Amino acid sequence: MTTCARCGAELAEGVRFCSSCGAAVAQGGLQAPVRKHVVILFCDLVGSTTLGEGADPEALRERLARYFDAVSRVIWSYGGTVEKFIGDAVMAVFGVPDTREDDAVRAVRAAIGIHEAVADLPGLHVRIGVNSGEVFVTHQPDGQFSVTGDAVNTAQRLEAAAGTDETYVGDTVAELVRAHVVLDDVGEVLHKGKTVPQQVFRVAADQDRMVEVREPAFVGREVELADLAALADRAAAREEGWLLTYVGEPGIGKSRLVRQFAAGRGDALRVVVGGADAMSTGAFGPLASWLSGLDPDWEAYVETLLGGDAAAVLHRLRPAVGRSDAQTSIDDVVWAVHTVLAKLSESAPVASVWDDLHWATEAQLDFIGRLATACRNLPVLTICLTRPELFDANPAWGGGRKSRVEDVIPLGEEEMLALAAERIALQDNEIDLTAEDLVARADGNPQVVQLLAQSAAAGEGLPASVTQLYEAALDRLSADERALVEVASVYGRSFPLAPVAATAGLADAGVVVDRLRSRNVLEVTGEGGYRFGQAVFMQTAYRTMPKRTRITRHAALADWLAEHRHEVATDTVPLVASHRRRAYELLQEIDGPPEELASLRESAAASGMHALRAMELRSDPSMPDLLDQVSQLLAPGDARFFRLALSHLVVGTNFMRDRSRWTEVGERIEARMAADPVWQVVGPVLRHHRGMRTGLLTAAEARTEGRAMRERLGGFPDAPANAVQLARLYLSQAEADLGNLTACHALCLEGIAQAHACEDGFFEQVWRNFDIQIGNSGNAPFREVIADTRHVQSMVAANRGLWATTTSVLASALACNGQFDAAWHEWDDLTAALGDDVERLPHVTQYLPRMLSAAGRLADAAHAWAELVDKAQRFSIPTLACGCISGAARDAIFAGDLATARTMRGQAGTIELHDNLSAHRDNAIAFTHAIECALAGDRPGAEAWMDRATGIDRPEESLLEAGYINSLAAIVEHLLGDEAASRTAAEAAKEAFDAKGAVALRDQVDAWVANADRLRTAADAVTG
Secondary structure (H helix, E strand, O other): OEEOOOOOOEEOOOOOEOOOOOOEOOOOOOOOOEEEEEEEEEEEEOOHHHHHOOOOHHHHHHHHHHHHHHHHHHHHHOOOEEEEEEOOEEEEEEOOOOOOOOHHHHHHHHHHHHHHHHHOOOOOOEEEEEEEEEEEEEEOOOOOEEEEOHHHHHHHHHHHHOOOOOEEEEHHHHHHHOOOOOEEEEEEEOOOOOOOOEEEEEEOOOOOOOOOOOOOOOOOOHHHHHHHHHHHHHHHHHOOOEEEEEEOOOOOOHHHHHHHHHHHHHHHOEEEEEEOEOOEOOOOHHHHHHHHHHOOOHHHHHHHHHHHHHHHHHHHHHHHOOOOOOOOOHHHHHHHHHHHHHHHOOOOOEEEEEEOHHHOOHHHHHHHHHHHHHHHHOOEEEEEEEOOOHHHHOOOOOOOOOEEEEEOOOOOHHHHHHHHHHHHHHOOOOOOOOHHHHHHHHOOOHHHHHHHHHHHHOOOOOOOOHHHHHHHHHHOOOHHHHHHHHHHHHHOOEEOHHHHHHHHOOOOHHHHHHHHHHOOOEEEOOOOOEEEOOHHHHHHHHHHOOHHHHHHHHHHHHHHHHHOHHHOOOOHHHHHHHHHHHHHHHHHHOOOOHHHHHHHHHHHHHHHHHHHHHHHHOOOOOHHHHHHHHHHHOOOOOOHHHHHHHHHHHHHHHOOOOHHHHHHHHHHHHHHHOOOHHHHHHOOHHHHHHHHHHOOOOHHHHHHHHHHHHHHHOOOOOOOHHHHHHHHHHHHHHHHHOOOHHHHHHHHHHHHHHHHHOOOHHHHHHHHHHHHHHHHHOOOOHHHHHHHHHHHHHHOOOOHHHHHHHHHHHHHHHHHOOOHHHHHHHHHHHHHHHHHHHHHOHHHHOHHHHHHHHOOOHHHHHHHHHHHHHHHHHOOOHHHHHHHHHHHHHHHHHOOOHHHHHHHHHHHOOOOOOHHHHHHHHHHHHHHHHHHHHHOOOHHHHHHHHHHOOOOOOOOOOHHHHHHHHHHHHHHHHHHOOHHHHHHHHHHHHHHHHHHOOHHHHOOHHHHHHOHHHHHHHHHHHHO
């Protein structure tokens, strides 16, 4: 095997140049001398004399060797060749052996890379000069070459003039790289030995400044621009938000309109841009680009922006974009982004832009729509850009208050002519066409005019169709440009460079990107990545690739993202799942080999399960789609179906709104598992759990079935853990509905232990959240409940839904325990975090009347219960509505307010309940009927209704209920005239409250009994 004389790399037989360093390979004779235009890079150490003074010669040699190696590697990586080492200096040539059109850009980027590499070498600094010109190249038999000419001397003079850690470039190089690299003008420099000064430029240290890219003139759209500006003024003046949707065909000018609008507002408007992507299907897919548009280091930015309030916001945002495994939800994320926008808009109005919504999933649209609704009280314009096809699937998008949908129509002929003339003038080559020729073919589309002009400048004439137009534009790309474009099209409209460059096999992707930017193919995004300027161009690149190539690239991107998840500013988990699933689907389409199909299918299924767990942590509304997709990837009988069913049961039943969609997914899971013997045991849980909630199945029947499931699972020693959890969840809910709180608590402890052993953090938190609710209602003393709840509160801090439930339980327990300041502090934190959403969470706000009752504010408590009845009915939770009626009647009776108790009894008759749930209505009216009977002197009737009052909430399982029912008994006995029995019952109530630690309730028992006289007075007034 031949090796390179320059860098030592192994060479294939017959090659003329080294693939690593570019050096010519000796062929047994001299190559002919040649004159070439090249770019010279000269790099020298600063202070090398001082560096060597007093140093051990071997140590100095080691330091210099590391320096030479680092510099050489950078030069080779950008396609340059190290021509020679001169003392501590390195001279490199770009353009030998082959000339490239971007040699100047490569050389300057190499200079930037050298500074970065040397910065990692302690104590070393360099200065660099880059110059271009014609030289004389001679080759030697050993493969080396030498270059001579004035360009070499001038490069060395530029290096000598540069400061420490600086790069100076000559005027000819500056002209070639100006569109790609940020330069600062140094001025004219007269080099030693020269008679004419040279215009010199410094490579700017801040390369994040935007490189100027020529953009078409803004023509037409004056009316739309003025309308948008007026609306922005109105929003700022009134501090109100609007949802604006601009609809138009690709290339029609939607994005340009928004850019022109933003440029015209200057610093008076803050613009943050995000966008949907075909491969990012999670509910928060567009959020990653939006946050990066806010600031590349958005976490640090949010910390600076919000100060002490940042922690809660970041807890909710990090998991949404894959930077944390903590829980979050769509409510969490809407609240967090709203908090950021609220702070931003304090200094200037904000335009929150969401591009490419035609690719958005239903869940993504829901997220953006809910965020826009939440921002109606802020000077925030939510601007959405989309194609008409969005409205095929979502015809109601963009409706509602403070919302508008605007069509972006084709430009008029005069406007198009002006644009076409401007584009012709901008082309590097002369075009033998008129503006009229271009306009006649563009159909009012500015993007098509641009492509037609480029096509004509390349000497290719006018394509016959728009499809040909985009394909011709692809064909004009070089091999490395096309490779990058194709891989990027697989990634999506916006993409980070690293995974695309790695998959495309490009070592100098930055140079390639700059060339594509200069042609307006790509744009820089706020997060340091890139974006296709023309979506149709991206789609054409994807469509024209063979499916086999797409498969390879989808899989390769998925592998890179899985291995480098922390190197890109997006949630890679669902993205990996999307790429692997797409690779499998494409392989199916081409009828790939069975072995490869099986491998890709398993890879897609495993990634899908991983994504599912991530979505569970934030209750992602995209879960029905992912559950469905994963279920179709798993083979019938796969044990992972039990995990899907568990997720379906907990997340689908308790958190999601689209019941019909979840029902469909559940039916598909059941169909795929119908033949599995373990599934035949636990499978009915999916149907029967919902039936238990609606009354189609009684809680007693469900408990019997749940116990039978657990017994039958004992016959399957290898039953999956998730199958056991399914049966346990079903049984625990039945026990809770029957009031068997002790049994339910035991099941919760089992569930917690199993979830912990399986490292299933989400279900461990679900079980713990359920258990503290049981403990709050059951016989556990409040001191234990408070301690346990504070622990769970810290565990679920990042999940707004679970945190809200936990915090409301804590506030109620503190109030009953007499710790009112702490209780109201927790409730204030809760309402501040939930904002207006608190009105949509009756399962959380049911704890407010309990706190009011504990504080002795019985009338306020009864009123709060009554308001909750309406909310529970609106959300179709009839059993909760009955429970609220019971609470309102009880507190009204304790306050001596018979009229309110009677009103609530009447309302109970309006609630629609299945016959199997009739006990809930009896429970709702039991206290009022018992009092009515006692007032009428009907002891048997009063005792019968008091028995019905314990049909749902059993005193032996709940010390709180024992206290309440004994308090009712004391009132009934007082009304019946048996004071001894009344005192005995009152003491029993106090003992129960004492045992629970409900000191605030215990201290009110005597007052409740005394208020019985008000009940009699009210009854006598009605009779009289």
